[in-house]
Amino acid sequence: MNLELETLALVFWCLLGVAVFMYALLDGYDLGVGMLLSGSESERDRMVASIGPFWDANETWLVLAVGILLIAFPAAHSVILRELYLPALALLVGLILRGVSFDFRAKAISPLRPLWDHCFRFGSLLASLAQGYMLGRYVTGFADGGLPVLFACLSALCVAAAYVYIGSAWLVMKTEGELQARALRWLRLSGALTLLGLLFITAFNLLVRPEVAARWLHGTGLVLLVVLPALGFVCLWWIERALGTLYKNASCSCSRTARKPFFGVVTLFLLAFSALGYSYFPYVIPGRMLAIDAASAAASLQFILWGVILVLPLILAYTAFSYRVFWGKSEDLRYY
Amino acid sequence: MEPELLNTLALSRAQFALNISFHILFPSITIALAWLLFYFKLRFQLSGHPVWMRIYRFWVKLFALTFALGVVTGITMSFQFGTNWPGFMETVGNIAGPLLGYEVLTAFFLEATFLGIMLFGIHRVPAWLHTLATLLVAVGTSLSAFWIIALNSWMQTPAGFVMENGVAMPVDWWAIIFNPSMPYRLSHVMLASGLTACFFVAGISAYRLRKGDAKQAPRKALRVALLAAALIAPLQAFVGDLHGLNTFEHQPQKIAAMEGVWHTENGAPLLLFAWPDETRQANHFPVAIPKLASLILTHDPNGEIRGLNEFEHTPPVKPVFFGFRIMVGLGLLMILMAWAGVWLTRKGRGMPGWYSGALVAMTFSGWVATLAGWYVTEIGRQPWLVTGVLKTADAVTTLPAGNVSFSFTVYALVYAGLLVAYLHTVFYMARKSVAVEEYETQPLALQGASV
Numbered sequence: 001m002n003l004e005l006e007t008l009a010l011v012f013w014c015l016l017g018v019a020v021f022m023y024a025l026l027d028g029y030d031l032g033v034g035m036l037l038s039g040s041e042s043e044r045d046r047m048v049a050s051i052g053p054f055w056d057a058n059e060t061w062l063v064l065a066v067g068i069l070l071i072a073f074p075a076a077h078s079v080i081l082r083e084l085y086l087p088a089l090a091l092l093v094g095l096i097l098r099g100v101s102f103d104f105r106a107k108a109i110s111p112l113r114p115l116w117d118h119c120f121r122f123g124s125l126l127a128s129l130a131q132g133y134m135l136g137r138y139v140t141g142f143a144d145g146g147l148p149v150l151f152a153c154l155s156a157l158c159v160a161a162a163y164v165y166i167g168s169a170w171l172v173m174k175t176e177g178e179l180q181a182r183a184l185r186w187l188r189l190s191g192a193l194t195l196l197g198l199l200f201i202t203a204f205n206l207l208v209r210p211e212v213a214a215r216w217l218h219g220t221g222l223v224l225l226v227v228l229p230a231l232g233f234v235c236l237w238w239i240e241r242a243l244g245t246l247y248k249n250a251s252c253s254c255s256r257t258a259r260k261p262f263f264g265v266v267t268l269f270l271l272a273f274s275a276l277g278y279s280y281f282p283y284v285i286p287g288r289m290l291a292i293d294a295a296s297a298a299a300s301l302q303f304i305l306w307g308v309i310l311v312l313p314l315i316l317a318y319t320a321f322s323y324r325v326f327w328g329k330s331e332d333l334r335y336y
Numbered sequence: 337m338e339p340e341l342l343n344t345l346a347l348s349r350a351q352f353a354l355n356i357s358f359h360i361l362f363p364s365i366t367i368a369l370a371w372l373l374f375y376f377k378l379r380f381q382l383s384g385h386p387v388w389m390r391i392y393r394f395w396v397k398l399f400a401l402t403f404a405l406g407v408v409t410g411i412t413m414s415f416q417f418g419t420n421w422p423g424f425m426e427t428v429g430n431i432a433g434p435l436l437g438y439e440v441l442t443a444f445f446l447e448a449t450f451l452g453i454m455l456f457g458i459h460r461v462p463a464w465l466h467t468l469a470t471l472l473v474a475v476g477t478s479l480s481a482f483w484i485i486a487l488n489s490w491m492q493t494p495a496g497f498v499m500e501n502g503v504a505m506p507v508d509w510w511a512i513i514f515n516p517s518m519p520y521r522l523s524h525v526m527l528a529s530g531l532t533a534c535f536f537v538a539g540i541s542a543y544r545l546r547k548g549d550a551k552q553a554p555r556k557a558l559r560v561a562l563l564a565a566a567l568i569a570p571l572q573a574f575v576g577d578l579h580g581l582n583t584f585e586h587q588p589q590k591i592a593a594m595e596g597v598w599h600t601e602n603g604a605p606l607l608l609f610a611w612p613d614e615t616r617q618a619n620h621f622p623v624a625i626p627k628l629a630s631l632i633l634t635h636d637p638n639g640e641i642r643g644l645n646e647f648e649h650t651p652p653v654k655p656v657f658f659g660f661r662i663m664v665g666l667g668l669l670m671i672l673m674a675w676a677g678v679w680l681t682r683k684g685r686g687m688p689g690w691y692s693g694a695l696v697a698m699t700f701s702g703w704v705a706t707l708a709g710w711y712v713t714e715i716g717r718q719p720w721l722v723t724g725v726l727k728t729a730d731a732v733t734t735l736p737a738g739n740v741s742f743s744f745t746v747y748a749l750v751y752a753g754l755l756v757a758y759l760h761t762v763f764y765m766a767r768k769s770v771a772v773e774e775y776e777t778q779p780l781a782l783q784g785a786s787v
Contacts, residue, residue, distance in 0.1 A: 049456075052452070052455070052456050053452030053453065053455065053456040053457065054452060056403075056404070056407060056448040056451055056452065057445060057448035057449045057451075057452060059407065059411065059448075060440070060444045060445050060448045062411065063410075063411055063414050063440050063444055064440050064441075064444075064445075066414050066415065066418075067414065067436055067437050067440045068437070069418075070414070070417060070418060070425060070429070070433055070436065071429070071433030071434060071436065071437045072433075074425040074426060074429040074433065075426070077417075077418045077425065078418055078422035078425065078426065080418070081415060081418030081419045082418070082419065082422065082733065082734075082735060085419050085735060085739055085743070086739065086742075086743075088415055088419060089742075089743045089746060092411065092412050092415060093746060093750060095408055095411060096408040096409070096411075096412070096750060096754070097750075099404055099405075099407060099408035100404055100405060100408060100754060100757070102404065103400060103401045103404040103405075104401075104757060104761060107397065107401060107761055107764075107765055296429060296430050296433060297430040297503075297505055297506070299430070299505065299506050300429075300430040300431070300433055300434050300506055303434050303506065303509055304433070304434040304437045304438070307434075307437065307438050307441050307442070308441065311441040311442060312441070315441070315445045315446075315449075318445075318446075318449050318450070319445070319449055322449050322450075322452055322453060325453060325457050325460050325461055326452070326456065326457070326460065
């Protein structure tokens with residue numbers, strides 16, 4: 001199998017998309033739980049325990065995404081990280097703080113625990129905002145000026161809201177009782193905010209970016225412009241119905257209904273992400289650099305592609321296995 | 337070069353050195369500690385003796401803490417290439433990229449996923465699967481070391497590529513991965529991790545004993561660590577010697593700096609101590625063993641060692657010279673300590689207080705030796721980033737120095753805080769385990785059956 005550079009560039013463009021999506025989905029929920037960390041000590045423990053077995057592997061998707069960018073599109077990698085030097089620093093500091101707080105809070109002396117909980121919350125918030133800001137800067141091709149920066153700031157809030165949304169859906173699925181009831185309220189509120197954010201970003205892109213509008217307002221784009229939001233509203237309706245049942249009937253907290261909102265939000269993320277991908281295909285920096293122009297040597301991409309083909313299914317398999325092992329309500333926080 | 341750029345270069349180098357020095361501390365413990373954990377778990381699995389489970393449970397907590405610090409500082413590393421060294425990926429990205437990619441694909445996901453099962457899954461999976469998860473974490477950490485050392489070795493002794501328009505193109509992946517210095521460097525680094533983990537385990541166990549821990553667990557763990565160190569330390573001296581011969585062949589200017597040889601000489605002495613003087617190209621206050629350096633490196637007491645005068649590009653001498661002596665000195669001390677310890681604790685004897693005190697003092701001696709060795713090999717490669725291909729100064733970013741000095745300050749502050757918190761927590765956990773061993777509140781026989 002010897003692929004042309006053009007094909008390889010597209011394959012890696014898609015792989016980059018998969019890695020970023022998996023990251024947003026998986027670290028999204030655990031960052032969301034981090035931002036929501038509150039309540040009594042045992043409730044906080046329960047929240048942390050629900051993401052304990054997963055956060056580390058979730059974060060690895062970010063390393064993979066940055067890795068693919070570095071390996072497959074080094075020219076874009078240099079531009080992106082140069083433009084986003086300071087927000088990337090904020091992201092890293094946020095991830096460092098929450099990553100270590102997670103372990104320190106479980107092992108440190110009790111008087112220090114509230115401090116580590118603060119670090120955990122603050123780190124999660126900082127990392128989420130930084131990611132949203134970076135995304136906002138990225139989709140405008142790092143355009144300078146007041147409007148793009150304002151857009152990036154709003155994008156920061158939207159991404160944070162979306163992470164809280166998926167995080168509270170995760171908690172609805174993984175917890176019971178009073179904590180679950182609180183998670184239901186968070187889910188409603190952050191759902192409304194996320195929806196508002198999505199509408200705003202869509203409108204902004206269609207109004208301010210003529211090339212994006214051109215893609216969406218003709219042919220296939222026009223069909224997608226109707227189908228994707230329609231599917232999104234079906235998801236929202238489905239989530240809302242599950243919420244209604246859960247509100248009315250607290251005793252069904254263990255039932256399958258508690259899982260529905262999470263999978264609804266996952267589908268919403270997928271829809272929003274497809275729309276993003278469709279808007280900018282096949283740019284690796286929107287409006288500035290095409291995937292093919294930034295691609296590495298074919299021999300290198302070919303070499304790493306073998307690894308991806310062999311290993312990625314394996315990674316997905318044992319990730320699925322790990323979720324199966326920890327399926328069901330989260331247990332007490334215990335380290336062995 | 338513009339003063340601004342010069343500043344960016346100096347700051348970027350300092351920042352990268354800070355990041356990688358801080359990051360390396362944690363993998364240098366976890367790579368080998370993962371194998372020790374696998375050993376403890378296997379002993380429990382085979383004997384069913386609860387003491388092995390207690391040892392496992394104590395050390396797996398310290399492993400998790402250390403691992404988390406390694407993960408978060410490692411993510412920082414993956415961003416640094418793009419933020420501070422764009423020239424690196426632009427010139428050798430076709431080779432460095434896939435090696436880093438294989439590290440993520442084969443190692444990172446494996447260790448991160450099975451770590452979750454190892455830490456939280458003990459009651460949710462069968463015992464054999466939990467032991468397998470421990471093994472897979474150990475395999476993952478070692479694979480990670482394999483790929484990163486392959487890349488680092490390639491930067492030291494590049495092979496298997498051609499240059500096209502100033503960009504390195506891969507020709508032979510086998511030659512790239514198993515480049516001339518790779519097998520020596522990999523074994524040297526793996527053994528260094530072994531010593532770092534052994535002295536870490538021995539130091540913390542000795543600390544528990546000194547705090548009055550009368551349980552069997554710290555004594556057994558201490559004994560295992562000392563026995564392992566007693567085997568690894570002399571092996572490391574042997575491998576280190578082979579590694580030196582390999583460097584002598586491929587990077588003679590690094591050897592010249594390590595040995596403080598300013599002018600090519602036959603029958604060069606081994607300098608135990610000296611004060612190298614770059615301006616006068618000479619050593620002050622030398623304490624030397626005649627002809628020994630030549631004997632070690634050429635197996636001939638009158639063999640020729642090329643001096644720094646023969647090379648167009650030479651590394652700074654002082655850090656390489658002193659780093660090498662610190663590493664070797666600590667290595668020799670480790671051999672002595674490990675052998676003394678095995679002798680003193682034979683047949684379950686108690687240790688004298690001076691010895692356990694010395695062990696506590698050496699808890700993090702592996703860190704010092706590893707960092708010293710790392711500086712020898714990395715500074716010894718300067719001014720090259722990739723030997724003969726790319727100079728460090730040509731790879732640096734064009735970012736304003738202000739940005740880099742800001743990020744440098746932030747990293748330095750965060751890392752200083754983390755280091756204090758880490759050391760504090762490690763010793764706190766050791767003290768806590770003396771008074772309350774929380775898993776002793778459950779009947780051990782039952783635990784044995786369930787795990």
